[in-house]
Amino acid sequence: MNGWHRKVLRVDLTNQTHTIETVDPQFAKDYIGGRGWAIKYLTEGMDPKIDALSPENILIFATGPLTGSPAPTGNRYMVITKSPLTGVLTNSNAGGDFPTWMKRTGFDLFIFEGRAKEPVYLWIYDDQVEIRSAAHIWGKQVPASTAIMLAETHPKAKVACIGPAGERLVKVAAIMNDKDRAAARSGVGAVMGSKNLKGVVVNGTHKIGMADLEGMKSLSLLMQREVGEASKKSNLRIYGTPYVPDVTNEMGIFPTRNFQTGRFEGVDKINGPALNANFLIRPGACYRCPIVCNRITKVETPGYEGEGEGPEYESIGALGGACGVDNLAAITKANYLCNELGLDTISVGMTIACAMEMYEEGIIPESAIGQSLKFGDADAMLTFVKKTGLREGFGDKLAEGSYALAESYGRPEFSISAKKLEFPGYDPRGSKGMGLLYATSNIGASHMAGDLAYVEVFGTPKKIDPLTIENKPELIARYEDAFALIDSSGLCVFLAVRYVFDDDVMLWPTRLTELMNLTTGAGYTPETLMKAAERVYNLERLFLVEAGITTENDTLPPRMLQEPLTEGPAAGHTVELDEMLPLFYKARGWDEQGVPTQEKLKELDLA
Amino acid sequence: MMKIQLKLIASYRDFLPPENGGRTEIEIPAGTTAVAILQDLGIPIDETVILVNGRTPDPDETLQEGSVVFAFQATAGG
Numbered sequence: 092m093n094g095w096h097r098k099v100l101r102v103d104l105t106n107q108t109h110t111i112e113t114v115d116p117q118f119a120k121d122y123i124g125g126r127g128w129a130i131k132y133l134t135e136g137m138d139p140k141i142d143a144l145s146p147e148n149i150l151i152f153a154t155g156p157l158t159g160s161p162a163p164t165g166n167r168y169m170v171i172t173k174s175p176l177t178g179v180l181t182n183s184n185a186g187g188d189f190p191t192w193m194k195r196t197g198f199d200l201f202i203f204e205g206r207a208k209e210p211v212y213l214w215i216y217d218d219q220v221e222i223r224s225a226a227h228i229w230g231k232q233v234p235a236s237t238a239i240m241l242a243e244t245h246p247k248a249k250v251a252c253i254g255p256a257g258e259r260l261v262k263v264a265a266i267m268n269d270k271d272r273a274a275a276r277s278g279v280g281a282v283m284g285s286k287n288l289k290g291v292v293v294n295g296t297h298k299i300g301m302a303d304l305e306g307m308k309s310l311s312l313l314m315q316r317e318v319g320e321a322s323k324k325s326n327l328r329i330y331g332t333p334y335v336p337d338v339t340n341e342m343g344i345f346p347t348r349n350f351q352t353g354r355f356e357g358v359d360k361i362n363g364p365a366l367n368a369n370f371l372i373r374p375g376a377c378y379r380c381p382i383v384c385n386r387i388t389k390v391e392t393p394g395y396e397g398e399g400e401g402p403e404y405e406s407i408g409a410l411g412g413a414c415g416v417d418n419l420a421a422i423t424k425a426n427y428l429c430n431e432l433g434l435d436t437i438s439v440g441m442t443i444a445c446a447m448e449m450y451e452e453g454i455i456p457e458s459a460i461g462q463s464l465k466f467g468d469a470d471a472m473l474t475f476v477k478k479t480g481l482r483e484g485f486g487d488k489l490a491e492g493s494y495a496l497a498e499s500y501g502r503p504e505f506s507i508s509a510k511k512l513e514f515p516g517y518d519p520r521g522s523k524g525m526g527l528l529y530a531t532s533n534i535g536a537s538h539m540a541g542d543l544a545y546v547e548v549f550g551t552p553k554k555i556d557p558l559t560i561e562n563k564p565e566l567i568a569r570y571e572d573a574f575a576l577i578d579s580s581g582l583c584v585f586l587a588v589r590y591v592f593d594d595d596v597m598l599w600p601t602r603l604t605e606l607m608n609l610t611t612g613a614g615y616t617p618e619t620l621m622k623a624a625e626r627v628y629n630l631e632r633l634f635l636v637e638a639g640i641t642t643e644n645d646t647l648p649p650r651m652l653q654e655p656l657t658e659g660p661a662a663g664h665t666v667e668l669d670e671m672l673p674l675f676y677k678a679r680g681w682d683e684q685g686v687p688t689q690e691k692l693k694e695l696d697l698a
Numbered sequence: 699m700m701k702i703q704l705k706l707i708a709s710y711r712d713f714l715p716p717e718n719g720g721r722t723e724i725e726i727p728a729g730t731t732a733v734a735i736l737q738d739l740g741i742p743i744d745e746t747v748i749l750v751n752g753r754t755p756d757p758d759e760t761l762q763e764g765s766v767v768f769a770f771q772a773t774a775g776g
Contacts, residue, residue: 660752
């Protein structure tokens with residue numbers, strides 16, 4: 092079989108040993124790869140109830156069969172583990188160069204177990220696996236850490252590592268690769284830090300076999316040209332994701348002052364045109380990507396100087412709108428700090444926003460914070476990004492995430508999160524399907540878990556009404572599966588939703604099946620591929636059930652359920668979760684407690 | 699005749715003169731739809747997301763005095 096190497100590297104950090112395992116061909120096909128393989132290894136390797144920061148947690152880096160293939164945007168990997176922020180599963184996705192280079196080592200997955208006694212990093216060059224001391228790198232920021240590990244290994248190698256935030260077990264810490272790309276969500280960086288694993292350096296010579304090399308080259312070239320041509324004048328090439336604040340603000344769903352409203356009066360100062368006019372150096376791209384949505388930027392504004400990548404839409408929403416901040420220099424600088432310290436821009440921004448509201452409400456006293464913390468105070472936002480990453484002062488409380496922060500003052504309702512993961516930048520009161528997604532996703536409130544904003548907001552592949560709940564339960568079930576499929580394949584969602592599924596709201600993977608078969612030769616049909624994705628999604632759900640999650644956890648903050656938006660086109664709306672949730676369970680074949688039925692598990696070969 | 703606001707964002711800003719920054723006020727006869735206005739500007743309707751007052755309009759919905767027509771190229775999001 093091709094596409095997959097069918098090899099897994101298992102590293103025991105406690106005993107400083109490693110083993111190489113071969114993957115059964117039937118398992119490879121049935122679980123697709125990437126996120127799909129990983130949940131199987133996670134389920135079989137650990138008790139879902141364990142403390143996420145204990146050595147018993149397992150940390151998995153996973154590439155898919157299309158990672159490193161000729162397919163455009165086949166450059167993604169996923170980090171799968173139990174989250175210390177949420178207490179449930181997480182799977183966090185990143186692109187860049189690292190995933191392709193990881194695949195070239197000849198392994199599809201790296202599984203990290205145990206805890207090293209002292210800080211270490213791994214140098215993996217083909218089958219040669221070295222566990223090296225990282226004592227001299229510990230404490231350093233991501234750019235410096237990356238440079239040192241490259242200097243000590245190979246100039247053409249690629250690095251994924253944590254910064255000071257992950258080392259300090261900050262629960263909103265990211266794993267950064269190629270310096271500026273982030274597997275950001277759910278505190279995966281803290282898990283890496285808990286294992287005393289500073290970084291993973293990869294290089295290799297293994298080619299990725301193609302079942303039909305000529306066919307794959309031909310289709311990939313066709314797609315490269317098709318997407319490349321369409322992308323030349325696309326919003327994502329010209330403005331990157333920062334084109335989005337104008338859209339969500341118009342719809343009244345831009346996260347504003349901790350989701351108190353969905354319209355931000357300062358949006359013109361922090362949108363794509365503002366970024367282009369002031370800070371954009373040039374667009375950038377992940378490996379073999381014709382879309383080119385990255386933003387290479389530089390800020391020369393006194394007090395906010397820096398350079399790097401970003402900000403993305405989500406970072407602008409969280410560090411900007413949610414904090415009431417309309418200073419784009421400060422937002423961009425905060426983004427750089429997050430990349431350097433190794434932090435999730437979404438959860439950090441939303442946690443500071445939560446603290447700002449609780450400060451203004453008089454629930455968190457100034458004495459606890461050490462200064463004032465009002466909405467719109469750009470410098471306070473920046474200060475607490477840094478303090479969160481370093482666990483300094485009040486930052487030590489912010490480092491636990493918004494739910495733990497709000498709960499510690501007896502007011503968890505101020506945390507705008509689901510399963511304790513902070514919301515991304517779409518207020519679900521004006522995007523109802525997103526509300527159901529946040530409430531039910533296996534990792535908490537992540538748009539990446541089944542992004543219905545594609546159709547509720549962006550008209551890709553079609554536009555649907557975001558304010559109705561009609562068909563949303565069925566759509567969310569389908570999108571969660573489709574995104575599990577994309578994540579397992581190794582493609583980027585930006586390309587996948589538009590170019591490898593049929594041009595229909597109910598995503599159907601006709602072209603993705605072709606890509607998968609040319610790559611693996613596994614003989615998938617669209618039906619077997621979607622069935623495999625559903626298998627993956629249900630196995631993930633079983634992990635949550637084992638961890639203690641019930642239907643009571645499939646919920647949203649009271650603000651979303653009881654406080655209607657007061658302005659804009661979604662004024663008067665809340666999320667009708669009570670109506671959607673039972674229909675969603677039914678669409679999934681789960682019982683009223685949200686547990687997959689025996690019948691469903693048998694249908695998916697999971698029982 | 700009635701006045702409406704037109705907002706074209708991101709790549710569609712180029713359908714208006716650069717100094718407009720994608721925004722303008724126009725006068726239209728009663729009974730005009732958002733699609734008709736955008737077609738007149740040469741905007742490819744099949745690839746376009748259209749909002750009227752922030753909401754998805756019905757295809758034959760006519761504009762009213764003060765309506766805000768907002769349009770952008772359908773593409774992946776954030």
